[in-house]
Amino acid sequence: LEFRRVLFRSERISANGTVKANKELDLVSNINGIIKELMIYEGKPVKKNDLLIKLDDREYQIAVREAQDKLIEAKVEYFLLAKEPPVDTTKNAAAEKIKKQMQILEDNFNRGLINKNDYLKKKSDLDMKLIFAGARRNDLLLNKSGYSSAINAIERAKLNLTYTEIRVPFNGVIGDVNLVVGQHITSNTKLFKLFDIHNLKLYVNVLEDEIDKIKIGSVAQIKIN
Numbered sequence: 001l002e003f004r005r006v007l008f009r010s011e012r013i014s015a016n017g018t019v020k021a022n023k024e025l026d027l028v029s030n031i032n033g034i035i036k037e038l039m040i041y042e043g044k045p046v047k048k049n050d051l052l053i054k055l056d057d058r059e060y061q062i063a064v065r066e067a068q069d070k071l072i073e074a075k076v077e078y079f080l081l082a083k084e085p086p087v088d089t090t091k092n093a094a095a096e097k098i099k100k101q102m103q104i105l106e107d108n109f110n111r112g113l114i115n116k117n118d119y120l121k122k123k124s125d126l127d128m129k130l131i132f133a134g135a136r137r138n139d140l141l142l143n144k145s146g147y148s149s150a151i152n153a154i155e156r157a158k159l160n161l162t163y164t165e166i167r168v169p170f171n172g173v174i175g176d177v178n179l180v181v182g183q184h185i186t187s188n189t190k191l192f193k194l195f196d197i198h199n200l201k202l203y204v205n206v207l208e209d210e211i212d213k214i215k216i217g218s219v220a221q222i223k224i225n
Contacts, residue, residue: 013213017204019224021195023170028188030163031055035183040192044174053166053179053191060161067154070146078145102126172196 033055040052105126109119142148176193185191202222206214 013206013210015204015206015210017202020201020203021172021197022199022201023172023196025169025194027166027168027191027194029055029166029185029191030187031060031160032186033057033164033184035179035181035185038179038181040174040177040179042175042177045172046168046174046194047171048169049167051165051167052174055164055166055185057161057164060157060164063157064154064161067150067157071150071154074145074147074150078142078147081145098126098129166191168194170194170196171198 035053036056037054038052039050039054046052102123105114105119105122108114109116114122172194174192175195177191179185179191
């Protein structure tokens with residue numbers, strides 16, 4: 001028997017690369033404001049929904065109360081208008097005819113016999129005709145009294161109030177922080193970065209003539225500087 005010893009040549013290549021988070025996000029403010037509380041620092045690990053920045057909310061509290069007052073005024077106006085004798089639409093032939101036209105329009109759209117643009121235009125025209133025919137009296141009163149606008153205003157004011165608290169949308173680590181208490185920030189201002197480092201990605205620049213030396217299953221040693 002003849003035994004032969006085969007030596008396998010091992011080759012090493014080295015390259016520089018960059019380690020990046022699996023997910024990263026620039027956190028911005030949705031509103032203007034002054035930083036009142038700051039629970040944040042570079043490298044701080046955070047969990048989803050943690051409160052990190054609290055803005056001075058006094059102006060936004062006032063905006064909510066003002067919107068509530070306007071809603072009360074609009075309600076009063078709405079009920080005063082609603083007391084006026086309504087138009088009898090039960091026997092209104094014109095209104096009934098328009099309703100039938102709207103039903104036909106809906107059916108044609110659902111069956112694909114009319115495109116979306118034509119459908120929306122014709123529907124808008126018929127809606128307007130129904131208003132003048134008296135069949136959309138309540139919608140008209142809501143608009144005329146300012147009730148609908150007041151509802152939207154209070155919802156917007158409440159939404160802006162929630163924006164005074166800046167929370168994180170997922171677990172991660174904080175980076176790129178340069179904020180201080182009392183600082184004035186504007187909407188869309190970048191506040192900090194949030195990195196999800198649960199899984200990391202390594203991007204390595206390998207020379208073209210060395211790519212064929214890398215195979216699936218090859219051992220890699222990573223050194224972080």
